[in-house]
Amino acid sequence: MEKLPDETKAGSSGAECIKVESNVRLHITNAGKGWVIALFVLIFIAVSACRKTSKSPGDNLRPASFTDKEWLGKQLFFDANLSEPAGLACAGCHASQVGWTGPDATIDLNGAVYEGAVNGRFGNRKPPSIAYGGDSPNLHPDATNGWTGGMFWDGRATGLTLGDPLAEQAIGPFLNPLEQNNASAGVVVAKVKQSKYAILFMDVWGLHAFDDTEKAYQMIGRSIAEYERSEAVGPFNSRFDTYFETGNGLTAQETLGLSLFNGKAKCANCHTSTADPAIGRALFTDFTYLNIGVPKNSKNPFYSELTFNPLGASWVDMGLGGYLKSAGFAASVYEPELGKFKVPSLRNVDKRPNTSFVKAYGHNGYFKSLQDIVHFYNTRDVAGAGWPAPEYAASMTSEVGNLHLTTTEEEAIVAFLKTLTDR
Numbered sequence: 001m002e003k004l005p006d007e008t009k010a011g012s013s014g015a016e017c018i019k020v021e022s023n024v025r026l027h028i029t030n031a032g033k034g035w036v037i038a039l040f041v042l043i044f045i046a047v048s049a050c051r052k053t054s055k056s057p058g059d060n061l062r063p064a065s066f067t068d069k070e071w072l073g074k075q076l077f078f079d080a081n082l083s084e085p086a087g088l089a090c091a092g093c094h095a096s097q098v099g100w101t102g103p104d105a106t107i108d109l110n111g112a113v114y115e116g117a118v119n120g121r122f123g124n125r126k127p128p129s130i131a132y133g134g135d136s137p138n139l140h141p142d143a144t145n146g147w148t149g150g151m152f153w154d155g156r157a158t159g160l161t162l163g164d165p166l167a168e169q170a171i172g173p174f175l176n177p178l179e180q181n182n183a184s185a186g187v188v189v190a191k192v193k194q195s196k197y198a199i200l201f202m203d204v205w206g207l208h209a210f211d212d213t214e215k216a217y218q219m220i221g222r223s224i225a226e227y228e229r230s231e232a233v234g235p236f237n238s239r240f241d242t243y244f245e246t247g248n249g250l251t252a253q254e255t256l257g258l259s260l261f262n263g264k265a266k267c268a269n270c271h272t273s274t275a276d277p278a279i280g281r282a283l284f285t286d287f288t289y290l291n292i293g294v295p296k297n298s299k300n301p302f303y304s305e306l307t308f309n310p311l312g313a314s315w316v317d318m319g320l321g322g323y324l325k326s327a328g329f330a331a332s333v334y335e336p337e338l339g340k341f342k343v344p345s346l347r348n349v350d351k352r353p354n355t356s357f358v359k360a361y362g363h364n365g366y367f368k369s370l371q372d373i374v375h376f377y378n379t380r381d382v383a384g385a386g387w388p389a390p391e392y393a394a395s396m397t398s399e400v401g402n403l404h405l406t407t408t409e410e411e412a413i414v415a416f417l418k419t420l421t422d423r
C-alpha cells in the first residue's frame with residue numbers, strides 16, 4: 001500500500017510549487033506544441049524539486065490569483081505548527097491530490113479514519129472534502145426537504161454562531177483532542193501571533209487583530225473558510241464543467257452515465273446536478289441529510305478507543321439525530337434524524353494520484369471503490385445480494401436500494417462520476 005509524500009506533516013506550505021506552476025503556465029500559452037511537452041517535463045521536475053525545498057508558510061510567493069485573505073487562509077490550513085504536539089496541519093487529513101480528503105490509501109482500505117496529532121488517537125468518521133461545501137446554508141429545518149445545511153457529516157457546525165458554517169467548522173479541529181488537540185483558542189491564537197504570517201494576519205484583520213483572543217480565533221476560522229471557498233480549492237474546471245458550459249466533451253458512456261444519474265438511478269434527487277441558483281454551478285449535493293443504509297465499518301479503530309468511546313464495539317454513529325439530541329432538541333425532533341448523514345458533494349469523488357490508490361466512501365469509509373457504492377445503491381434491497389445490515393436501520397431511505405440497473409449501466413454511472421475530477 002502506498003502513502004503520499006506527506007508535505008503537511010513536515011510543515012511546508014507548498015508555496016514555491018505554486019509559484020513555479022504559475023510561471024510555467026504563462027510560458028505554455030506562448031509556446032508551440034513541441035515546447036509544451038518539454039515544459040511539462042520541466043514542470044514535473046520543478047514540482048518534484050520544490051516538494052523538497054518548499055519553505056515555511058508566510059514566504060511571500062503568492063500568485064496573483066489569491067486575495068490577501070485567501071492567502072492567509074492557505075497559510076493557516078497548511079501550518080503543521082498549529083497542533084499539539086506540532087506536526088499535523090488541516091491538510092494532513094484534507095489533501096488536494098485526493099480531492100481534499102484523507103491522503104493515505106492504507107488507512108482508506110481499512111478503518112478510513114485518520115490519526116490526530118496525538119499518536120494512537122483516531123477520529124470516528126472519514127474526512128469529507130473541504131471543497132465545494134462553502135454554499136451550505138446554516139443548519140435549519142426546511143419545510144419540504146427536512147434538515148438542511150451546516151457542516152460535518154452530522155451538521156454540528158451549524159453556522160448559527162458565526163453566521164457561516166464553513167468558518168465555524170474551521171475552528172473545530174484545532175481544539176478537538178482527536179485532531180489537532182490544542183488546549184484552548186488562546187493557544188492557537190498565540191501560535192499564529194508567533195508565525196511568519198502574523199503580519200499578513202494584521203494586514204487582513206487590522207493592527208489590533210490579536211488583542212481580543214476570542215475574536216482573533218474567529219478570524220482564523222473566517223480566513224480558512226475564505227481559502228476553502230477560493231478558486232484554488234474549487235476551480236470548477238472538471239470535464240463535466242466543460243460539458244456543462246459547451247454541451248460537448250463527454251464520451252457516449254459518460255453521457256449515458258449522466259442521464260442515468262439524473263433519471264433511472266435517481267442520484268440527482270440528492271446529489272443535485274443542475275446549477276445552484278446562487279452560483280450558476282452544479283454542486284452535486286442538496287445539503288440535506290439521509291440514511292442510505294451504509295453498513296458498519298468494523299475496522300474503525302474508534303470501536304476500541306475506550307477513553308473516547310465508552311460504548312466500545314456497540315457504538316453506533318447516530319449522525320444528525322445524535323447531534324440534535326446533544327443540542328437539547330426534543331425526542332420528537334431528533335429521533336427521526338438518528339442515523340442520517342449529510343449528502344456529500346460528488347465533485348472530485350474519484351480524484352486520486354494513480355489508479356491503484358484506494359479511496360474510501362461513506363461517512364465511515366465502508367466502501368472502497370465507486371463500483372462498490374454504485375452497486376450498493378443498485379442492489380441493497382435485492383434478496384441474496386449479500387450486503388451486511390445497515391449501521392442503523394430505523395431511518396433508512398427506501399428511495400434507493402433496488403434500481404434495476406444493468407452492469408453496463410452501473411459502469412456508465414461510475415464513468416460519469418470520474419468526469420467530476422478537477423484538472
Ligand code: HEC
Nearest residue numbers: 090093114115116123125126127128133151152153170173
Ligand atoms: C485528524 C484528521 C483531521 C484534521 C487534522 C482536520 N480534519 Fe477536517 N475533517 C476530518 C473528519 C474526520 C471530518 C468529518 C468529521 C465529522 O463529520 O464528524 C472533517 C470534516 C471537515 C469539514 C466538513 C466538510 C463537510 O462537507 O461537512 C471541513 C470543511 C474540514 N474538515 C476542514 C478542516 C480544517 C479547516 C482543518 C484544520 C483547522 C481540519 N479540517 C483538520 C478530519 C480532519
Ligand code: HEC
Nearest residue numbers: 265266267269270290294341342343344361362363377399
Ligand atoms: C436519497 C438521497 C441519495 C440518493 C438518491 C443518492 N445518494 Fe449518494 N449519498 C447520499 C448520502 C446521504 C450519502 C452519505 C451517506 C453516509 O455516508 O452515510 C451519500 C454518499 C455517496 C457517495 C460517497 C461520497 C463520499 O465522499 O464518501 C457517493 C460516491 C454517492 N453517494 C454516489 C451516489 C450515486 C452514484 C447515486 C445514484 C446511484 C446516489 N449517490 C444516490 C444520498 C443519496
